[in-house]
Amino acid sequence: METRTGGYLFLISSIIFFIYYTLWIIILPFVDEDNIMRSFFPDYQWAFGITVFCIILGASVVFVFISLVMITSDIKEN
Template sequence: MALDKSIGVGMIFIASFVFLYYSIWVFILPFINESSFIQQFFLPRDYAIKLPLLLLLLSGLFVGIFVGKVLIKNQQKQKSKKKSQ
């Protein structure tokens, strides 16, 4: 198996685990007694909103930084082409 395929399979397993963990945390855990041993494997419920919001904000920040860098590089390329003509 090639390296890129094994990385892809690993990413699928990680994404599946995160989806399953979050789904159990949000949809099933509120109906389980708070004194149950299962509760110790999950964060408090208020993080169920805070963590995805934080991830959304960070991903938006990184996309914005990436787009900004690409625009700056393209502008610099165009300036260097105009100077060479």
């Protein structure tokens, strides 16, 4: 039951983040500057900076994992 609850929490948080990010990137540029909706979002430039940072961090983690697997498999063969 714990796994199912964790899965539901992860799914709900992912959906909420997707909706928030979609509103921030797609809808916010068409909203007036004095609208109250702008107070819920940071500056528009942060959206691209956060995205680039997450892509670089994710790629780095994947490459380090692949490197460690290759190194450990080479040690096991010898």
